Amino acid sequence: MKQTYPIQCPQCGAEQEAELYDAINVTEAPLLREALMNNTLNQVECPHCGFAFRVDKRLLYHDPERGLMIYWFPGQESSYQTNKTEFLTAISALNAALPDEFDPPTVHLVFSRVELVERIFLLEAGLDERVIEYIKHMMYTRNLEKLDPQAKAILFNAQDSNERALCFVIQDLDTQQLEGVLEFDREAYEGLVAMFDEDEKTSTLWDLFPGPYISARSLLLEATS
Ligand SMILES: [Zn+2]
Structure with missing residues (x-):
């Protein structure tokens, strides 16, 4: 159109x-x-x-x-x-x-x-956007010194992901340069999907990311502003 x-x-x-x-x-x-x-x-x-x-x-x-x-x-x-x-x-x-x-x-x-x-x-790729953002949220909060959400974006990289691992890249938002790669075990992802499939846990995930905009980075920035 x-x-x-x-x-x-x-x-x-x-x-x-x-x-x-x-x-x-x-x-x-x-x-x-x-x-x-x-x-x-x-x-x-x-x-x-x-x-x-x-x-x-x-x-x-x-x-x-x-x-x-x-x-x-x-x-x-x-x-x-x-x-x-x-x-x-x-x-x-x-x-x-x-x-x-x-x-x-x-x-x-x-x-x-x-x-x-x-x-x-x-x-x-059939992945769940809330679980992916949940993983990014963990990546940020575990590495806050290196991964300041103010300065760095974490992007899911489908091309380099495989059956073993999901691949993420770190992007510097000032320079737009890609600076590094983070991997997340695919079995651990499946474990999270299964865990969040339980009613009680699903609501935790939805409380964290109610939408319509689902972004770990945005969530962290809102928390600090
Ligand atoms: Zn012109």
């Missing part, structure tokens, strides 16, 4: 109109998933100076075949709270408009392209 938007070139300042995606259905158009992964989705080339740039805008990622819906709501950390509220309002309006016999779909919320890509891989 594309719409035309007025855009200003960040290089030469020229005003122009650009066609950008508001939503993509990657079951119908798998090439759009590739474009997102290759960082070319919603890329614009300025007709005046030739500069190519990516426009970060709200985007609904929809993969009906896998039953995935993820909403990317780009924003600075300072606007997360407002964006969460706006997202919840839109979702409840959407759910209210559904006929009674429809179960409201789960729509994941992310605030950056990196989080969107991470979430797609995580869900495609």
Whole structure:
């Protein structure tokens, strides 16, 4: 689903109109998933100076075949709270408009392209986003000196994960550089999934990460602010 938007070139300042995606259905158009992964989705080339740039805008990622819906709501950390509220309002309006016999779909919320890509891989791998964020939470709290959530992000890395271990990378948020790798035993992950499957424990996990934005880093930052 594309719409035309007025855009200003960040290089030469020229005003122009650009066609950008508001939503993509990657079951119908798998090439759009590739474009997102290759960082070319919603890329614009300025007709005046030739500069190519990516426009970060709200985007609904929809993969009906896998039953995935993820909403990317780009924003600075300072606007997360407002964006969460706006997202919840839109979702409840959407759910209210559904006929009674429809179960409201789960729509994941992310605030950056990196989080969107991470979430797609995580869900495609059949992993539970709350358990993954719980693991990150443990990684942060056990290494607070080295892993300051203010300065470092921990990202799940699907490509390097295998049957033995889940792989995470540490990213410095100032430099955007990847600085190290952390592994988490896959059996220990399965153990956590089984543990949180018990009713009483499930509520602990949901209390920790009620949503709609599920992020260990954000949780830790909220606790210190
Ligand atoms: Zn330009």
